[in-house]
Amino acid sequence: MSTRLRLDVAYDGTDFSGWAAQPQRRTVAGELRAVLERLFGGVEGLTVAGRTDAGVHATGQVCHVDVPTERWESIGGALVRKLAQLLPPDVRVRAVTEAPAEFDARFSALSRRYEYRVADAPYGAEPLRRRDTVAWPRPLDVGLLNAAAAGLVGEHDFAAFCRRKEHATTIRAVSALHWRRDPDGVVVASVTADAFCWSMVRSLVGAQLVVGDGRRPPSWPASLLSRTIRADEVMVAPAHGLTLVEVLYPADVSALRERAELTRRRRDAAG
Incomplete structure (x- = not known):
């Protein structure tokens, strides 16, 4: 057994x-x-x-x-x-x-939440946080970052922000995306979705950072959602700034099974 x-x-x-x-x-x-x-x-x-x-x-x-x-x-x-x-x-x-046997860490999940840490101080990232914080060479405006983020929330085809895998859908439902500046001065993005495709979070961050430092207008990241292939002009932000911080699941066993079956059906249909 x-x-x-x-x-x-x-x-x-x-x-x-x-x-x-x-x-x-x-x-x-x-x-x-x-x-x-x-x-x-x-x-x-x-x-x-x-x-x-x-x-x-x-x-x-x-x-x-x-x-x-x-x-x-x-x-x-x-x-x-x-x-x-x-x-x-x-x-x-x-x-x-x-x-329970019905629990599937992948398919039963309701959502995943990631955070991305960026230091825009002139001296870069603090030495003790250098492994999980990216140093950005230009000052960032949190208001501009959130203006860019607003257009990316919802269910969309994120093909412009994903490295495509054969037989895999790029349609995802982003339920929350926002930026904050923590007391230590680090700018942090928090993004929640039902699931993410390959490189999606880092590409979303990369597209928003060039808005936050003034090089692109806030409408630019959302304008890329009309693309059906990856946008080469979108920077994939460095990996080390990204952390998976939370995965949520249904509370009862029957919902675990239903969620897993629903997720599998969606993946099979996309394939």
Whole structure:
């Protein structure tokens, strides 16, 4: 028998080639699976909510995995501590909970939220935050950034902002996108959507930054939504400024199943 577990994961993406396992490359999934297999003797279906790219961080990543029930019952209460002892210091499993079989970290998710940090101070990013904060060489106007963001909220075809994958849709529903300046002076973008296509968040940020520093009008990013292919003039912002901070799921089991089935149908139809 097997038991499905939900893992809440955080990592510093600097030294990883992204989440997904790749031959001869250090990845978050590779490190995590190796330790889980050491503890359980074998695991199945390690599935993640958002497959982050190389250099992208996470404080609120979620994945699920199926493990032998007998072994889970014997070590479950100590699993978080055991993982902390065995995983490298740039990956932490913050919580482990038993999940219903209907829970799918990828397809059951209602939304994902990312944040992107930009320092526009003349001296750049603070040394202790250099791994998760991009230094921008020009002053940024938060009002202009939010004016640009407003036109990107809603369900659109974001083809201009995505690196296209064969048989994959670029239609996404962005439910929230806004900028703020934190007390430390760093400008932070927060963006929430049902899902994101490849490089979408970093491309959205790149398009808005050139508005925030005055080089493009606020209407420019939204004007690109009419494109059916990627806009070459849109800069893909550096990976290290981006962090996956939250993934939300339905509260009850029946809704988990329904959400997963709905998401799969949408993906299949798009393909």
